[in-house]
Amino acid sequence: MPELPEVETIRRGLEKFVTGRTVTKVQVLHPRPVRWDESGPEHFARSITGREFKTPARRGKYLWLPFADGDALVAHLGMSGQFRINSAEDELARNTRVIFDLDDSTQLRFVDQRMFGGLLISEGGAQLPKEVSHIAADVFDTDFNPAAVAEDMASRRSTIKRLLLNQQIISGVGNIYADESLWSAKLHYDRPAGQISESEYLALFQSLKTVMAAAIKAGGTSFDELYVNVDGSAGYFERELSCYGRQGKPCKRCGEKIERAKFMNRSSYFCPQCQQLDS
DNA sequence: ACGAGCTCCTGCTTGC
DNA sequence: TGCAAGCAGGAGCTCG
Numbered sequence: 091m092p093e094l095p096e097v098e099t100i101r102r103g104l105e106k107f108v109t110g111r112t113v114t115k116v117q118v119l120h121p122r123p124v125r126w127d128e129s130g131p132e133h134f135a136r137s138i139t140g141r142e143f144k145t146p147a148r149r150g151k152y153l154w155l156p157f158a159d160g161d162a163l164v165a166h167l168g169m170s171g172q173f174r175i176n177s178a179e180d181e182l183a184r185n186t187r188v189i190f191d192l193d194d195s196t197q198l199r200f201v202d203q204r205m206f207g208g209l210l211i212s213e214g215g216a217q218l219p220k221e222v223s224h225i226a227a228d229v230f231d232t233d234f235n236p237a238a239v240a241e242d243m244a245s246r247r248s249t250i251k252r253l254l255l256n257q258q259i260i261s262g263v264g265n266i267y268a269d270e271s272l273w274s275a276k277l278h279y280d281r282p283a284g285q286i287s288e289s290e291y292l293a294l295f296q297s298l299k300t301v302m303a304a305a306i307k308a309g310g311t312s313f314d315e316l317y318v319n320v321d322g323s324a325g326y327f328e329r330e331l332s333c334y335g336r337q338g339k340p341c342k343r344c345g346e347k348i349e350r351a352k353f354m355n356r357s358s359y360f361c362p363q364c365q366q367l368d369s
Numbered sequence: 370a371c372g373a374g375c376t377c378c379t380g381c382t383t384g385c
Numbered sequence: 386t387g388c389a390a391g392c393a394g395g396a397g398c399t400c401g
Binding site: 091092093151166167168169170204206207255257264265313314316354355356357 | 396
Binding site: 122168169170185202203204205206246247248252256314354355 | 371372374375377378380
C-alpha cells in the first residue's frame, strides 16, 4: 500500500532511471489507468511519444514526471500501482497496464492489480500539476507549517485519525503510518481533534516525520507483492513496525497486547495501554 | 463548508 | 472441490 515513503522510494528509483530519457513508444494495455485523461487511451499514448522526462517530483502520495516542454505525466499509485524498469525482452508482469519504451531500449512499465490509481497528462504541470494543487503539503515539504496544521485540526469536529488520513489537511499519510505515528505519540485514533493540545499535535507531526524518514531509509513497507521498488526489490520497513499488523503481539513499549479495531471500514491497530481515549 | 459514508477494483483468504 | 463472502484501502464523489 503505497503511502509517502513508498511513493518517495519509487520517485527516487524513477529519478535514477528515467530522467533525461525520451519516450519512443507508448502502449496502453488497459483503459482504466488512463480514465482521467478525457482524450482517450490512443491520444494519451500518441501525446507522450517523443517527449523527454525531467526529474520526477512528489507531493504526498502523488507523483509526477515533468516533461522538458513544461507538461507532466501525473501518477497516483492507488492501492497497488507500481512503476517498473525492465528491458524490452523481460516477460510482462501480470497486470501490466501501460508500457513506455525509452530511448535507451529499456521500458518503463505501469503495473496495477486493483487499478484504483491512474495516469494523466497535465498541461503546464511540470512545477505543480493543477490536478495535485488541492493536496496539502506533506511533513517533508518546506512549506509544511506544523503550527497552522495543528490549529486547523484542533478547530474541526472530527477525530484525529480521520484528519491524518485527509490529504487536504496533511498529505502522504495512509493507514500504516497513521497508526505508527499515533502509537509513537501515544494518541488513541479516535480522540476528538479539539481535545488534543498544540504540543501533542507538534509531537505527532514529529513522530510522522521520524517514522516516515525511517521507512524511506528502509525502502518502504512491502506486505505482499503489491508494493516493490522500480527494480522489483521489496522494502524492509515491515520488521520495524510498532503496531500496524501486530494484533495480539506485545506492545514494544509496555508489553500489552496490540489490538485491532474496525475503523472507517478498515483496521486500526493500537496499544490499549499506551493509547487511551481519555487521558 | 464540513464531515461521514459509499464506490471503484482484483485477488487472496476464509467458511460452508 | 467449488463457490461466495470477506478483506485489503486511496481518494473522489454524494448527501445531509
